[in-house]
Amino acid sequence: RKEGSHTTQLSSPPSLPFRTEMVNTEIPNNHTLSPLSLSGTPLLTINRDATIDLDSTNAFEGPEKLLEVWFSAGPQSLPEASATGGLKMVPSEVWKDMLDLVNCKVLSIVESEEVDAYLLSESSMFVFPHKLILKTCGTTTLLSGLPKILEIAALVAKFPHAQADAAQGQPTAAAPYRVFYSRKNFLFPDRQRGPHRSWRNEVNSLDRLFVGGSAYMIGKMNGEHWYLYLTEPNTMLTPPATPEREQPIKVLDLPESKLTAKRCCMEGEGQDETLELLMTDLEPENAKQFYLDHASAVAEGKYFQQAREARIDAQKHLGSINDMDEAGILEHNKPSNDWKLCNDSVDVFSNTSDEDSLFASGDELTFPQELTTEGHALGTVVSDSSGLSAVYPAARYPDARIDAYLFTPCGFSANGVIPSPATGGSTHYFTVHVTPEPHCSYASFETNVPASQTGRETADVIQQVVGIFKPGRFSVTLFEAKDPADDDIGLAKKKGSKLEVIEGYRRVDRIVHDLEGYELVFKYYERYDWEGGAPRLGEVVF
Numbered sequence: 001r002k003e004g005s006h007t008t009q010l011s012s013p014p015s016l017p018f019r020t021e022m023v024n025t026e027i028p029n030n031h032t033l034s035p036l037s038l039s040g041t042p043l044l045t046i047n048r049d050a051t052i053d054l055d056s057t058n059a060f061e062g063p064e065k066l067l068e069v070w071f072s073a074g075p076q077s078l079p080e081a082s083a084t085g086g087l088k089m090v091p092s093e094v095w096k097d098m099l100d101l102v103n104c105k106v107l108s109i110v111e112s113e114e115v116d117a118y119l120l121s122e123s124s125m126f127v128f129p130h131k132l133i134l135k136t137c138g139t140t141t142l143l144s145g146l147p148k149i150l151e152i153a154a155l156v157a158k159f160p161h162a163q164a165d166a167a168q169g170q171p172t173a174a175a176p177y178r179v180f181y182s183r184k185n186f187l188f189p190d191r192q193r194g195p196h197r198s199w200r201n202e203v204n205s206l207d208r209l210f211v212g213g214s215a216y217m218i219g220k221m222n223g224e225h226w227y228l229y230l231t232e233p234n235t236m237l238t239p240p241a242t243p244e245r246e247q248p249i250k251v252l253d254l255p256e257s258k259l260t261a262k263r264c265c266m267e268g269e270g271q272d273e274t275l276e277l278l279m280t281d282l283e284p285e286n287a288k289q290f291y292l293d294h295a296s297a298v299a300e301g302k303y304f305q306q307a308r309e310a311r312i313d314a315q316k317h318l319g320s321i322n323d324m325d326e327a328g329i330l331e332h333n334k335p336s337n338d339w340k341l342c343n344d345s346v347d348v349f350s351n352t353s354d355e356d357s358l359f360a361s362g363d364e365l366t367f368p369q370e371l372t373t374e375g376h377a378l379g380t381v382v383s384d385s386s387g388l389s390a391v392y393p394a395a396r397y398p399d400a401r402i403d404a405y406l407f408t409p410c411g412f413s414a415n416g417v418i419p420s421p422a423t424g425g426s427t428h429y430f431t432v433h434v435t436p437e438p439h440c441s442y443a444s445f446e447t448n449v450p451a452s453q454t455g456r457e458t459a460d461v462i463q464q465v466v467g468i469f470k471p472g473r474f475s476v477t478l479f480e481a482k483d484p485a486d487d488d489i490g491l492a493k494k495k496g497s498k499l500e501v502i503e504g505y506r507r508v509d510r511i512v513h514d515l516e517g518y519e520l521v522f523k524y525y526e527r528y529d530w531e532g533g534a535p536r537l538g539e540v541v542f
Helices: 092-102 142-155 199-207 284-290 292-318 376-386 458-469 491-497
Strands: 043-046 065-070 106-111 116-120 123-127 131-136 178-184 214-219 225-230 250-252 273-282 401-406 412-419 427-435 442-447 471-481 505-515 518-527
Touching: 065 142, 092 106, 092 116, 092 123, 092 142, 106 401, 106 412, 116 401, 116 412, 123 412, 123 427, 131 142, 131 427, 142 199, 178 199, 199 214, 199 225, 214 505, 214 518, 273 284, 273 458, 284 292, 284 376, 292 376, 376 401, 376 412, 442 458, 458 471
Parallel strands: 214 250
Antiparallel strands: 043 106, 065 131, 065 178, 106 116, 116 123, 123 131, 178 225, 214 225, 273 442, 273 471, 401 412, 412 427, 427 442, 471 518, 505 518
16 A cells, blocks of 8 residues: 555465465454354465555555466466465565565565465555466556566476577567556656556557557546457467567447457356456545554454453352453353453454453453554454455355555555355455555455345445445456357346446446457446545556
8 A cells, every 4th residue: 555665574384285384473363254264265375564654645646557477278287397375385484585576565475275375565465376466556656567477487387488588688478378557547647667667668568578468448438438458368478579669549438338259258257257446536535544643443343342341241140250260251151242251361353462452450441552553463453344245155154254454544455365155166365455544545346246145236345345445436347258158248247237226326438348358347336425526547548
C-alpha cells in the first residue's frame, strides 16, 4: 500500500503439503476463516520488519497493474523437464529479489499445497505450480520484474527456455504458455515510473518480449476504460534480432456489441474464471472503516464489551471470578466468535496481547497494543467488521484463510486462500485492496473462485462486495475460459446478461468480447444518487 519499506530475510519453510514453520507465531489462529486446528489449512508467515515505516498519508495511485504469466495450461500439465512443483518450489527469497525490481516488499505469506499467497506492501502475488499472478499498485514498476520472472521460471523452476546469449543480448528466459497484463486507467499517470508512464510504453515493453501479443483498450476513450494485453497459447519469445515494432492499439467501444464466435476451449483452462471489481469514489463516511483510528475504536469497543460479558457470564455460573482457577480464566463460556479471554490464548484474532495484559491490578482489563497500531491484528478486525470475511463464509469454506493488513493512517489489503469444500477440488484465491482517502479513493476485489462452487450468481457476489465499499462508480471485468459446448452464446455472455441489475446502480456501459480461448465481459456502473461528475481519466489516450 506504500512504497519505500525495507525487509529482512526470512528462512524458507520446509517442503510440506502445508508448511508449518513460521517467523512469528502471533498469527490469527482463531479468525473465523482461518481455523488452523483443522487439517490441511493454509498457514501464515509474517515478515514484521517489512512493515516498519509503512505510511499512506499522501495521495496514492490505487488502480493496480495486473500481470498473469502461465507456463503451462494447468498444474497437471507441467513440462516433463520442469521441477516438481513448478513455480511453487521457488524459494521466497528468490521472489523477493524479483520484487525488489518491482519496488515492493513482502509483508506475509499464506502457504498451501496448491497456491502461495504473498501479501505485499503494494498489493499481492499468487504463485501456483503453473502460473504466477502479480498485482501491484502505486508507482511500482511491475513490468520491470517480468524478465526476471521468465529467468526464474527457466533457471529455478526448470521450465523449457532459451539459453542466454550475451553477444546478442538475449537473457535466459522460459517461454510462457500465455501472458495477460491489464489495468484500469490511472488517476495520476504523471507519477508513474519506468514503462508505466503510458499504455503505449507498456505495450512496447511487452512486445519486446513476446511475439504476436494483442493490445486492447476496452471502454470509452473519454470515459472509464480498461486496458488488456494478452498473448496466444504457446507464446513465443521475441528473438533479439527482431526490430522494435509498435503494436497498434485496438479500441473496442461497443456498448451493445453481440460479438461472439465459437472457439476451442484450451486444455486446462476450462475452469479458469476471474472476476474483478474496480471501484472509485467510495462513500466517505463508509470508507472511514479502513482508517486505523476508526478500526482501533471498533476493536476496543468490542474487546471490552466481550470481556465484560464473559466476566458476567463466569460470575453467574461460578459465583465469583476471583474463585476461578488462574489457569482457566474465562475459558468457560468464551464468546461465540472465538475472541478468547483466557491466559493460554488471549485472542482478539490471537495476534494481540499475552496473558499478562489480560487483567491489571484491580481486575482491570488492558487493551492490547496490537489493536492500536497498524498490522495484521487490526487488518483482521476490519476484515470481519466490514463484512469481507463473509464473502466466502467459514460455514461453506472451513479451511479458508484470510491474511489482512491495515496501514497507517489508512489503507487496507487482504489475501484469501480458499480451498474447495469438495474433496479433490482446487484451491482458489481472492484479494482486496483499499485506498480510502476522499481525493483518491479506490477499492479493488478480485477472485477466481468459480461461481459454480459458491452456489451463488456472480451478480450476488458483486452486490455483496459493492455493499461493503459503496463506490460512486465501478467497473466489472469477468474473464472466463470458453467451453465449446456453449456454441454461439458463451457462458460469460450468459452471466453478463445477469449483471444488468445491481441494486442502487445503473449500468452505463457494457462490452462483450471474444478472445482466443476466453470471453470477456466489461461493465461500468454509477450509483443513482452519485453526483461526482465526469470520470477522472488521468492519462491522455488520444
